[in-house]
Amino acid sequence: MTGVTETRPVARSRTHLTLHYQVAMPQPTNHLFEVALRVQGWQADVLDLKMPVWTPGSYLVREYARHLQDFAAEADPSSMAAGSDRPLSWRKVSKNHWQIDTAGVSELTVRYRIFANELTVRTNHLDATHGYFNGAALFFYVPGYEKQPLQVTIVPPHADWQIATPLPLMTGQENTFEAKDFDTLVDSPFEVGQQERYEFEVLGKPHHFVVWGQGNIEPDRVIADTKKIIETEANLFGGLPYDRYLFLLHLTSQGFGGLEHKNSCSLIYSRFGFRSDDRYHRFMQLVAHEFFHLWNVKRIRPKALEVFDYEQENYTPSLWFSEGTTSFYDLAFPFRAGLYDAKTYLSELSKEITRYLTIPGRNVQPLSESSFDAWIKLYRRDNNSDNSQISYYLKGEMVSLLLDLLIRAKHHNQRSLDDVMRQLWQQFGKDEIGFTPEQLESVIQTIAEEDSTDFFNRFLHTVEELPFDQYLEPFGLRLQPEDTSGHPPFLGLTAKSEHGREMIKFVESNSPAQQAGIDPDDELLAIDGLRIKADQLGDRLKDYRAGDLIQVTVFHQDELRTRTVTLAAPRPASYRLVAIDSLSQTQKKLLHGWLGVETI
Numbered sequence: 001m002t003g004v005t006e007t008r009p010v011a012r013s014r015t016h017l018t019l020h021y022q023v024a025m026p027q028p029t030n031h032l033f034e035v036a037l038r039v040q041g042w043q044a045d046v047l048d049l050k051m052p053v054w055t056p057g058s059y060l061v062r063e064y065a066r067h068l069q070d071f072a073a074e075a076d077p078s079s080m081a082a083g084s085d086r087p088l089s090w091r092k093v094s095k096n097h098w099q100i101d102t103a104g105v106s107e108l109t110v111r112y113r114i115f116a117n118e119l120t121v122r123t124n125h126l127d128a129t130h131g132y133f134n135g136a137a138l139f140f141y142v143p144g145y146e147k148q149p150l151q152v153t154i155v156p157p158h159a160d161w162q163i164a165t166p167l168p169l170m171t172g173q174e175n176t177f178e179a180k181d182f183d184t185l186v187d188s189p190f191e192v193g194q195q196e197r198y199e200f201e202v203l204g205k206p207h208h209f210v211v212w213g214q215g216n217i218e219p220d221r222v223i224a225d226t227k228k229i230i231e232t233e234a235n236l237f238g239g240l241p242y243d244r245y246l247f248l249l250h251l252t253s254q255g256f257g258g259l260e261h262k263n264s265c266s267l268i269y270s271r272f273g274f275r276s277d278d279r280y281h282r283f284m285q286l287v288a289h290e291f292f293h294l295w296n297v298k299r300i301r302p303k304a305l306e307v308f309d310y311e312q313e314n315y316t317p318s319l320w321f322s323e324g325t326t327s328f329y330d331l332a333f334p335f336r337a338g339l340y341d342a343k344t345y346l347s348e349l350s351k352e353i354t355r356y357l358t359i360p361g362r363n364v365q366p367l368s369e370s371s372f373d374a375w376i377k378l379y380r381r382d383n384n385s386d387n388s389q390i391s392y393y394l395k396g397e398m399v400s401l402l403l404d405l406l407i408r409a410k411h412h413n414q415r416s417l418d419d420v421m422r423q424l425w426q427q428f429g430k431d432e433i434g435f436t437p438e439q440l441e442s443v444i445q446t447i448a449e450e451d452s453t454d455f456f457n458r459f460l461h462t463v464e465e466l467p468f469d470q471y472l473e474p475f476g477l478r479l480q481p482e483d484t485s486g487h488p489p490f491l492g493l494t495a496k497s498e499h500g501r502e503m504i505k506f507v508e509s510n511s512p513a514q515q516a517g518i519d520p521d522d523e524l525l526a527i528d529g530l531r532i533k534a535d536q537l538g539d540r541l542k543d544y545r546a547g548d549l550i551q552v553t554v555f556h557q558d559e560l561r562t563r564t565v566t567l568a569a570p571r572p573a574s575y576r577l578v579a580i581d582s583l584s585q586t587q588k589k590l591l592h593g594w595l596g597v598e599t600i
Contacts, residue, residue, distance in 0.1 A: 017041045017148050021139060024155035025131045025192070031117040033126060033133060037110040037140060040076075045103040048143050049110065051096045052310035055136035055186060057259045057297070058122040060379040061313060064137040065096040067115045067124070073100045076107035096311065098140075114138055119252060121259035121266040130161075130193025130212050132250070134259075134266075135179075135186040136310065146182040153177075156192055164191040164210040166246045166264040183308060187261045187298075191248050198223055202230045206244045213251030215271030222274070222283075228337035229288050233329075236418055237295055237425050245294075247287070258286050260293030277340075281348070284339055289330035296329075296421065297322040299429040306434030318437050319371035320460065324396010325417070327352075328404070335595075342595040346477075346577045349401070353468065353479065354574045356398050360509055362390040367399060368437075368460045383520035387509040395466075399459050402471045405594075406455070407448050409474040413593030419447045475594055476587035478580050481572035488541030489548065489567035495524050495534035502534045504554070516552070516563040523555040546570070 018040035025033055039047065051065040073088040088108060090100040102108060116124035116133065124133040142148070153176040154163050167177035167188045179185040191210055198209040200223050207230070209223060226247070234240050246264035251271035259266045267286060273279040297305075304316035316322075331352070335345040356362060370378070370392040377389050404417035423443050428435045435443075445452045458464045468479045492511020495504050502524040507514045526532055527540055528551050544550060546569040553562045579600050583591070588598040 017142070017145055018151075019142065019145070019148055020151040020153065022153045022155060023133070023138070023190075025126055025157050026155075028126050028128050028131065028157055031115055031126045033114045033116055033124065033131065033138060035112055035114060035138060038107070039110070039142070040107045042102055042106050042108065045101065047100040047102045047108070049098045049100070049140040050143055050311065051140055052136040052186065053096055053312065054310065055122050055134055055259075056305065056308055057261075057293070058379070059313075059319065059374040061375065062122070062137075063095065067137070069113050069115065071098065071110075071112045073108060073110045075102075075105045076109070110140070119250065119255070119268070121250075121257050121268055130191065130195065132189065132191050132193075132212070132248075132266075134189050135182075139182075139185060141182045141310070148181065150179045150182065150185050151176055152179065152185070152190075154190065154192055161193045162195055162197070164195065164197070164208070164246060164248060165189065166244070166261065184262075186308075186310075187263075189248060189259075189261065189264065189266050200227060202227050203234055203240055205240055205242070207247070208244070209247045209249065211249045211251065213249075213271055215251040215274065217249075217251065217271075217274045225284055225334075225337070225339055226287055228339065229284065229291060229333055232333050232337040233288070233292055233295075236421060238422075241294070241299065241430075256282075256286070258290040260290045260298055262294060262298045265290035265293070281334065281340060281344070284334050285330045285348075288333040289326055292326050292329050292333065295425060295429060296326050299432055300421075300424045301428075301432070301434055302440075303434035303436050306432070313375040315372055315375070316437075317368040317371045317460075318435075318440060319374055320367045320392045320396035320399065321440060323393045324367075324398075325400040325421075327393050327397035328400035328417070342597045343600060345595065346600060350574075350576045352394070352397060353577070356390075356394050356466075357575055358573065359386050359390055359394075361386050361388050362395060363463050363465075364509075365389045366461050366463055367392060367395045370395065383506055386506060398466055398468075402459070402466060402468075403444065403448075403455075405471040405475065408594055409471070409590060410448065410450065413590060415447055420444050423447060472577070473580065474587065475591045476580055476583035477577050477591070477600070480576050480578045482574045482576070484570035484572055486542075487570035487573075488538050489544055489546045490569060490571050491537075491541060491565065491567060493518060495537060497534045502532065512565045512568050513552070516565040517561075518552060518554060518563055518565070519556065524552070525555065525560075526553040527551070529553070541567070 020038045022036040023033055051068065053061045053063055073090050074086050075088055077086065088100050088102065088105065090098055092098050114124060116126040119125040122134060124137050151170065163175060165177060165188055167179055170176045170178050179188060191212060193212060196211040198219050200207050211217065242263045244263065248264065248266045250268045252268060254270060255268045257268050267290060269283055269286065273283060302316040302318040302322065304314050308314065331345060331348045334340060365388065370390055374392065378391060400417060408416050420443055427443065441452065441456055459466060472478055491513050492508040493504050493513040494506045495502050504518065504520055504522045504524055507518055507520055524532060532540055544567055546567055548567050550565050550567060551562050552565050583599065592598045
């Protein structure tokens, strides 16, 4: 490697390039993928290579290049000018940008290794049992040639390791797959290793469930319910926009998440999370969420994501719709598919509303700002996050619920948010034309047949409380906070036992604890001179009433301090959707049109 001064690349001919990646993993236990990129047909003095800094669907600059090592470049002897050396000189000119001197060289191979020991749906993981990788986290692209077809050959370390990817296998070439362009490569994860495979058909199209890891999953049940979800979602849009679909599932001791792709999704879930109904329903909601993304975000997507810029943040205020509306539907589709009943659906909605109403950051950060600032906030949580921000997933789900109820009430269930999705699919999704925030609001207003300017101003751009009861009342429902009688007074902190110490993890803004000077990362020691454990805090506070003064002793940055705290009135910790008294016939009819029942 020589220096860090960038050489201006020579103007390039747009002649056809052959770009072929080989991915090997000869020693899986060292967690290193060995990648070779062969370039043929190059006609310039400098070859630029760049690695993405993020992957679509996960809005954080993750700096994938930090895992790269052992970079080298060499020319194919048959393509070199006389007197050229086989190794090629190169330089790194920025965090994710390499340049190789290629004067007189038309064919070359670039080699590097990627450390892969982070098991998430958006990173890479390699161990003795499998290798999983995402294109953005493993592959370089050649600037200006992102639309070039690409080939990928996988070299498994063992004969019994299988390969699963949504990319098509090239005829006559062993373990070699083709992507029509770099976007497709990024959108096509690979799972290589020991795996269980299940094939099934839905609406005449093949589907595959590939599972890595052990657990108590019941494949027959999961596949039967997945079929129902696929059929229910496809019915909304009038069919399936792919030839085949792949579900990749990683079972682990802990973890939860998913990443959507056009023809596949990656899922990660607790290995023993399938027995209880609550946890099983949560898994099927995850399946419904990621599958719905093949329409909403992969094809119906904001203008800012119409063409991906892999080098930097791609800002949009519309993630509330791309993710939040998808979160609204991930509860609805299992209900519509018959996986649970209306009572369970309303219980699941109540849990989501409870989460929303117990996060103080909803009073600080507007929804559109949450979408725009995803890159610096949502995935970079700290001990003040709940005070200062609200997830665009969560509030977007709440706003989508209100929109659905608004449209249903006005049009007597003859229209709903479903019609918005269908219109967006026809107008933007089929041809993958990005929508602007104004176009999104226009479609919603057209379906609702009313001026929604005030709705969007209030609920997207301010922190006004969402008036749930106003939108629930036409359906005979209301939101009921739990009865706080018998609950302890409000202190405003949460604590957790860690390595024998009782650590304060969160202090709510303007709470009694914060007003008294208690901070996150303080060690909780005693209340009124008596030692306290984190799991005893609620019971201990039941000995007091609102307005009482208590002495809270903590270690603050290793200094022993005692704070005087004035306790406040108890607060509801949960909310429940319940029927109002004496539903009218109109309310019963609207409720039945929405949920198929006349009472709950």
